[in-house]
Amino acid sequence: MKPPAFVYHRPGSVAEAVETLAELGADGKVLAGGQSLVPVLNMRLAAPAALVDINRLGAELAFVETTADRVRVGALARHAQTERDEAAFAALPLLRQATRHVAHQTIRNRGTTVGSIVHADPAAELPAVLMLCDGTMELASAGGTRSVLVADFFLGPLESSLSYGELALAATFSLPPPRTGSAWVEVSRRAGDYALCGLGLTVSLDEDGRISRARAAYISVGPTPVLVDLTDAVAGQAHDAADWSAAGALAAGKVDPDEDIHATADYRRHLVGVLTSRAGRAASAHAAKAADR
Amino acid sequence: MTIDAPVRPQAPPATPEAPATSGRPGPFGKAIPRREDLRLAAGDGRYLDDLGHEALAAAFLRSPHAHARIIDIDITDALGVDGLVAIYTYEDLDGRVAEPLPLLIPHPALHAPRTNYPLANGVVNHVGEAVAMVVATDRYIAEDAVERIRVQWEPLPAVVGLPAAFAAEHAVHPDVPDNVAAHMVQSVGEAHAAIDAAPYTMELALHVERSASMPLEGKGVYARWDADDRSLRMYSSTQTSTSVRFAIAAKLGIPVDRVEVVTPDVGGGFGVKIMHPWPEEVLVPWAAIRLGREVKWVEDRREHFISSAHERAQEHTVRVGFDADGRILGLDVRFLHDNGAYTPYGIIVPIISSTQLLGPYKLGSYRVEFHSLYTNTVLVTPYRGAGRAHGCFVMERVMDAIADHRGLDRAVVRERNMIQPDEMPYDQGLIFQDGRPLIYDTGDFPASLHKALALVDWSGFAAVRDAARAEGRSVGIGLATYVEGTGVGPYEGAHVRVETSGDVVVATGLTTQGQGHETVFAQIAAQELGVPIERVTVTTGDTRRFKYGVGTFASRSAVMSGNAVAAAARKVRAKALRLAAAALAADESELELADGEIVVRGFSSSDGLPGPRIALATVAVLANPLRYAFDEEAQRATQFSGQMGATPAGDGPPVAEGEEPGLEATGWYSPIRSTFANGVHACVVETDPETAEIKVLRYCVVHDCGTIINPMIVEGQVHGGVAQGVGGALYERIVYDESGQLVNASFMDFLMPYASEVPRVETDHLTSPSPLNPLGVKGVGEAGIIPGHAVIASAVEDAEGFRIDRMPISPSELWELRRRHAAGEVPSLRRASSLQPGSSLREEPA
Structure with missing residues (x-):
């Protein structure tokens, strides 16, 4: 469990990093928190010829910016920074709700929010x-910077539309409309493990406290996160009396989980239903609280 | 003449709750904090990989196939790797290194033993078997070279899992066509007839799946050869440095006195490191000698998964006959044991399963038959519990099933079948793993049971269940008992020496993997010698300090080395008193040894003045009569000091007849048979009605390990064992696919409980000293883990209302069971209806 030799680059600026990546092309791989990449290297599951370590780019990339309509997280913001950022939490509680489920504190101290997105693990x-959050990814290359909508970003397990020579600069999360609540729930074998099934769910209420919109994104039940619009199942229902089991059933029909040594596919699909109800109730309560403010 | 040492305050009297070996004040029995912890917790431990930074590194090419013939090994590409030193395959091995590794524990029932070669000889029998050894300037380069070795394989059919092994459509070893390595039957009475004649009978199929020890530090070997001295120093992360020494000396053809084996700090063993010699333990020193260079190999995690050892993996079929009161009249157990590809450690695990299965019960009759089967998987050798957890699971599942069948309280059925204290010692009529009769020495099993019932509030649980149900929650309570044979022989020894400084140095042959030996053995020596524990240092696992010994396994260290340390210390004490009596011109019977000095008893109290006294340090000086002084202390023992030896008047030889120089002694302990500890675990679990997640809410342990040397260390052993027991019941499972690939060979998919999954452990204890050893102690190392599967199965079953018959169990599996139960494929417990709110299961044990 030692990696084969690689060339190590440590650029001092984003411009230099992008330049280096352009030169390296398919041979280069970005090293940020290293929480997934380093084990992969050690087990020789991947053997990039060169690593481009961006850990010296904190001045440019270690930010969590909150504005009126979005939270923008830079490529060197650690999970811990994202998790603790109060402005981001106030604007988008889901970010903290979900980040708390990312592995353990020691891993969150090192691993990065953007790195986790770029790694594209369907269980993350x-x-x-x-x-x-209808987010976008900012990808920089020698040719300039492009924005990719999240809908176009995840292609499959561990596969995204990030190209060789590109550096993911930041992830941007759009803020929800007013009177929106959220929840993150998951079931994992042990605290901090990858979820057997998990989801984030947002509920928006109208001025009468009735559900106007509900959506959920599920992990560990497909090759990429699965976004399901649950509005049809619960629209118009009172926030504290909605039929979330119908929403769960709707979602269970939209996922196609695999079986592995930890859980059967049927069990995972069952969890989609159960956890949708739990998340729906929690997010509704959260939304009602948000509406009170 | 100044023999008198400064007057020191008397040590405080022993507190009543701290029993001392001989009523003297001292540290024995006290909760002394572990003396090794600061060093280990602060990162100052010295583990195998902390040594030998200049050594060459070894890495191994390991088989990717479960079963295959090696057609060709081509090293051409690897030869170009810069920094490569050597590549060895089987063809390069010579002498006894080219022979199969030893069969460590032969047994008449093991009729077809097979052991592997250090490097595969033409065929591999499991994924991970070593095929080629690469030595390079560092481990990175060694792995680069490994990657470039090309092997041409001819895959053979893989035998995976017990049903396939027993069906024997394919064989692991061509000359063992039925895959049966061993077949053994033991019986007491006529079980078949008793079951046939019993009023009630039942049949159960019970499985425990494969798991593994998984110490945080893997194995490791570092060897250096002194070509001038023709001697080998070898470091190994092992549970037996003494036996590795003999094994390596024999394998490499070096005189034993030219081989030193040192075990540095060891980051856990749990059984896997008692297996020896591992291929790497032979090959690393062999290569070091051949190359004339230091060589080191440190096992990585993936290697540990695929090339060390696993355990558990048994499938039992049980028939039991019982009466209306739930008393067992006959028990017939047949089981299949998966021993993996080879049997170097013999059939110790299934023997222990088959004998310790009986637990604290006296059965009317018992027959056990097992087949130990070859599979194309990693070999199976003891893992903490060593067969006991499976046996306990089977026996305790039977108890719960009988209780349910008869509508009786589970505790009542257990008590009715228990051996009573007045029946001790109790001969179960079987032969145990040490080849000796299975005779329980002491213990009060019903008392242990009642203490556990009180601790968990067994009778109050119906109300807890009702309250939970009212909140829509589902809880269950479980119970399991065990008896553990501990302190297995053949022997251990220890050496105790009093330095001329008054410091006491203790050495014993067995090793330490974190048990706290530096503390408990120091407590014993300090107690026996009447010195402050701060003056005692302990060395384990270093054959330079103590050459003879067996090893650390089977909950034996406190019993074996503990008693050996006491024996050695008692000899030293006797010698010190003899020498002091001569020096003080007093009678030995008048002398008292306490707090590092020997005083004439009663003398000082009569007139308030200090009486004649001599420091133990001074006795140590006098014990070694000198011609040459090297410091001020030593001057006292030279020939013109007037104090030389035991006869200060100078009218005898400086070393008296029958004495030896030095204030030191070696002591030994060799038991006639094992001593048996016992205990009862009870736990409360909650099962999520929707997600089927299982949470342990309470975990109670009552244990009896005889006289306790250090209650804190005993508790620590119990806590660690419980953590592994919870792991075994709910998380840990080694999974092979049909082709023999180990699919979860990493900590991402082999799940051991984190601190967040381990419940707080509530403990209580009994003390039934063993009459078999002078200290009265029994082992406790495995106590915490043995009933883990059984007690959690019992509680989950109680929460769910249908039978749990295999462990471990995951939420997904529990949910699937619920589905099958709802579909009528899994029957309800008979008492299921009474598990509903408002009911209770009150039938208190007598």
């Missing part, structure tokens, strides 16, 4: 949050 929380 942040890709689902980005989906639920």
Whole structure:
């Protein structure tokens, strides 16, 4: 469990990083928090010829910015920074709700929000949050910077539309409309493990406290996070008396989980239903509280 | 003449709750904090990989196939790797290194033993079997070279899982066509007839799946050869440095006195490191000698998964006959044991399962038959509990099933079948793992049971269940008992020496993997010698300090080395008193040894003046009569000091007849048979009605390990064992696919409980000293883990209302069981209706 030799680059600026990545092309791989990449290297599951370590780019990339309509997280913001950022929490509670389920504190101290998204693990929380927040990814290359909508970003397990030579600069999460609540729930074998099934769910209420919109993004039940619009199942219902089991049933029909050594596909689909109800109730209560403010 | 040492305050009297070996004040029996913890917790431990930074590194090419013939090994590409030193395959091995590894524990029932070669000889029998050894300037380069070795394989059909092994459509070893390594039957009475004649009978199929020890530090070997001295120093992360020494000396053809084996700090063993010699333990020193260079190999996690050892993995079929009161009249157990690809450790695990299954019960009759089967998987050797957890699971599942069948309280049925204290010692009529009769020495099993029932509030649980139900929650309570044979022989020894400084140095042959030996053995020596514990240092697992010993396994260290340390210390004490009596011109019977000095008893109290006294340090000086002084202390023992030896008047030889120089002694302990500890676990679980997640709400342990040397360390052993027991019941499972690939060979998918999954452990204890050893102690190392599967199965079953017959169990599996139960495929417990709110199961044990 030692990696094969690689060339190590440590650029001092984003411009230099992008330049280096352009030179390296398919041979280069970005190293940020390293919480997924380093084990993969050690097990020789991947053997990039060169690593481009962006850990010296904190001045440019270690930010969590909250504005009127979005939270923008830079490529070097650790999970812990995202989790603790009060302005981001006030604007988009889901970010903290979900990040708390990312592995354990020691891993969150090192791993990055953007790195987790770029890694595109279908069991990871942040890709689902980005989906639920209609987010975009800012990808820089020698040719300039492009924005990719989340709907176009995740292609499959561990596969995104990030190209060789590109550096993910930031992830942008759109803020929900007023009177929106959210919840993150998941079932994992042990505290901090990848979820057997998990979801983030947002509920928006109208001025009468009735549900106007509900959406959820599910993890560990498909090749990418699965976004399901639940509005049809609960629209118009009182926030504290909605039929979330119908929403759960709707969602269970939209996922196609695999079986593995930890859970059967049927069990995972069952969890989609159960956890949708739990998240729906929690998010509704959260929305009602938001409406009171 | 100044023999008198400064007057020191008397040590405080022993507190009543701290029993001392001989009523003297001292640290024995006290909750002394572990002396090794600061060093280990602060990162100052010295583990195998902390040594030998200049050594060459070894890495191994391991088989990717479960079963295959090696057609060709091509190393051409690897030769170009810069920094490569050597590549070895089987063809390079010579002498006894080219022979199969030893069969460590032969047994007449093991009729077809097979052991592997250090490097595969033409065929591999499991994924991970070593095929080639690469030595390079560092481990990175060694792995680069491994990657470039090309092997041409001819895959063979893989035998995976017990049903396939027993069906024997394919064989692991061509000369063992039925895959049966061992077949063994033991019986007491006529079980078949008793069951046939019993008023009630039942049949159960009970499975425990494969798991593994999984110490945080894997194995590791570091060897250096001194070509001038023709001697080998070898470091190994092992549970037996003494036996590794003999094994390596024999394998490499080096005189034993030219081989030193040192075990540095070890980051856990749990059984896997008692297996030896591992291929790497032979090959690393072999390569070091051949190359004339230091060589080191440190096992990585993936290697540990696929090339060390696993355990558990048994499938039992049980028939039981019982009467209306739930008393067992006959028990017939047949089981299949998966021993993996080879049997170097013999059939110890299934023997223990088959004998310890009986627990605290006297059955009318018992017959057990097992087949130990070859599969194309990693070999199976003891893992903490060592067969006991499976046996306990089977026996306790039977008890719960009988209780349910008869509508009786589960505790009542257990008590009715228990051996009573007045029946001790109790001979179960079987032969145990040490080849000796299975005779329980002491214990009060009903008392243990009642203490556990009180601790968990067994009779109050109906109300707890009702309250939970009212909140829409589902809870269950479980119970399991065990008896553990501990302190297995053949022997251990210890050496105790009093330095001329008064410091006491203790050495014993067995090793330490975190048990706290530096503390408990120091407590014993300090107690026996009447010195402050701060003056005692303990060395384990270093054959330079103590050459003979067996190892650390089977909950044996406190019993074996503990008693050996006491024996050695008692000899030293006797010698010190003899020498002091001569020096003080007093009678030995008048002398008292306490707080590092020997005083004439009663002398000081009569007139308030300090009486004649001599420091133990001074006795140590006098014990070694000298011609040459090297410091001020030593001057006292030279020939013109007038104090030389035991006869200060100078009218005898400086070393008296029958004495030896030095204030030191070696002591030994060799038991006639094992001593048996016992205990009862009870736990409360909650099962989520929707997600089927299982949470342990309470975990209670009552244990009896005889006289307790250090209650804090005993509790620590219990807590660690419980953590592993919870792991075994709910999380840990080694999974092979049909082709023999280990699919969860990483900590991401092999789940051990985190602190967040381990419940707080509530403990209580009894003390039934063993009459078999002078300290009266029994082992406790495995106590915490043995009933883990059983007690959690019992509680989950109680919460769910249908039978749980295999462990571990995951939420997904529980949910699938619920589905099958709802579909009528899994029957309800008979008492299921009474598990509803408002009911109770009151039938108190007598």
